[in-house]
Amino acid sequence: MTNNIEDKILDFKHKQSAHCENGVVSNLLQYYGIQLSEPMVFGIGSGLFFSHMPFLKIGGIPVTSFRPMPGIIFKRISKRLGIKFEKHKYSNPHKSMVALDENIGKGIPTGMLVGVYHLTYFPDPYRFHFNAHNIVVYGKKDGDYLISDPIMEGHEKLTYDELLRVRYAKGLFAPKGHMYWAEKIPEEIDLEGAIKKGIKHTCKDMLTIPIPMFGVKGIKFLSKKVRKYPKKLGARRAASFTGQIVRAQEEIGTGGAGFRYMYAAFLQEASVVLKNEELKKLSYELSEIGDMWREFAVITGRIVKNRNKADESYDHAANLLYSIGEKEEVFFKKLKNSIA
């Protein structure tokens, strides 16, 4: 493919983050002079969540998630900070690249959704068919696209064909060339109001969804499932099912303990902005809950390692999950009251 725009490199500062959605928002805002850390973006966007959906399976294994659906953090943060993003999907792949070239030509750093599987610079063990990864294209040099991928430590680049391929990955959450860029940045943002809204929403999601698969109820629900795994599934599959929970909890992007540490970091920052000491105390409390999630991962690691033998630790893992569920219930009630 020929490309008709000349080399152009925007002065875009790439900063690594744990999670791609927060990272892209944080880096894009930084370009427009708004400094918000990753935990801030995550907290305001109400990125913390829990769900366990036994009927929704990927590769035959039920989905457990520590975050809301992809795109939700993005939607919430733009609403709460009053930032307007222009969004586009393109049914014609070639047009999506022309539109990108036009954006770069106009000096607009452009975010987009891509599939991870064909990302050439990604480590192989992490290359699976996950389609809701976010990157920013901030320039073009010698025909290659310059990429700021929030997961990576440094800058990356992709050829025209490589970028086209990941933008049109197929399957669940197929990106379909989706791209977005900041259209209107408000003069002033109401940080305090945004933080409070973000916290309230998270508490509501964790405490009040009347379906047992979500929020703190979901954690207790999962605990019951895990207890039954070895009998119901046999040693090998039980290990796969439990291992999957830990992969969701610790795989690239959560910053440790299924976003609990990142959220604790947010509460610490929020306590300064809101001048609220209680939030700082709660931040430490959440850190301890995070440590319990890490302990759960350690037990699971052992179960998985000895996966071909019947294992006694399932009860232990299930008990731990149940008490995490109880602790988080108390925690989010306190958090809700702390900003009332």
Place this chain on the structure above:
Amino acid sequence: MKTTDVPQDDANMLQGKFREPVYSLDADGNYTTVKSVGWDAKNEVMKEAWDSVNEKIEKARKDVLSGKLSPIGYYIEKNIMDVSLVASYMGIWRWTVKRHLKPSRFKKLNNEILKKYASVFNISVEQLKDISKL
């Protein structure tokens, strides 16, 4: 977790391409990030997931060699795909892909279709057809 407790258990999962930031508490009780190369607990569950994938690939390989499955079936597993994902990349029906999993059907496929499959699997048509190197 304290910054000093952030694990650095390298199992080459990141292949030296980057390190992951882990949020943790410094000596003054302030949150910061520490870059980590890995953690045993996580490495174990990652290995398990890849073992499962590799078991499926190995089974498909044997099925291809014994004439029970077409090479498409092998490359589906090799690329961690399933029939419906391949069908959407190919732009054809799922049941059509399923038919192509039969070695007898596969032999009759025209070059056009084979080329398309090969490009989905990121290989050449020759590689796709040649099962002697599986």
